[in-house]
Amino acid sequence: MSAITPGPVTLAPGENQCSRQIYTITQSDMDAGQVDNTATATGNDPDDVEVSDTDSETITVVKDASIEIVKSADHLPTMQQGM
Template sequence: MKTSDTELLTEAGQEITYSFEVTNTGNVTITDAAPVEAAFSGTGELSGFTPATATLAPGDVVTFTATYTATQADVDAGELTNTATATGTPPPGTELPPVPPSDVDIPGERTPGLLVTKTSDAELLTTAGQEITYTFAVLNTGNVTITDAVPVETAFSGSGS
C-alpha cells in the first residue's frame, strides 16, 4: 500500500514524503523486498527508498519511504500521480507472484493571479505635445506559470494615442 503525507499540491518546492507499505502475504521468507516505481508523473527526481531493501518473513510488514520536491511543472500540471508495486527474492524453486499496483494521487490547487503596477516618467502634464512614457510592471501573484502576460489598458483620458 502506498500513501503520502501531502493531501494537496500547492507550490513548487513543497516536499512530499511517500510511504510504501510492503507486506509478505505468502508462506515463505522474501529477501531483498523493495518497492518498485511503476509510474510517476513528477518532473523531478524521487529520492531512493529508506530502507533500500528488507527481508520479510511470512506476515511481516515493512514501510519504505521516499521523498520528492515538487517542481513548478508539477504545480502547473495540477496533480501528481504515483503508482508502485513491489519485488523481492523468494527461496530457490519458488516464484514471486505478480504484485498488484498501489496508487497515490495528489490533486493540485492552481491559483493563477496577476498584479499590474503602472507608473509614468512625468509627474505633471505641462505642455501640449509632451511625451509621457508609461511603464507597466506585471507580477505573477499566483502559484502557476502564466504565459503571454500583457497589460491591458482599461481606461485612458488622453486624447492622443
C-alpha cells in the same frame, strides 16, 4: 522521480516493510495540476515464484496563489526653504 530501490529484505509471514520518500513538487507538477505517485513491490514467495503489487495515488495540486498590496500616504505640508 526516479525509481527508489531499498535493500533486499526477507520477510516472514505477516511481516511488512515500510519505506518513506520525500518528493519536492516542481513547476511542471503545478502546471499539470497533479502529482502521480506509483509504488511497486516485487519479491519471491517461498516457492521462488515472483509476486508483485502496485498501488497508485494522484494528488491534486491546489493552486491558491494570491497577492495583496496595501499602500497609504500621509499628506504633509511642504516646507519652503528659508522658513
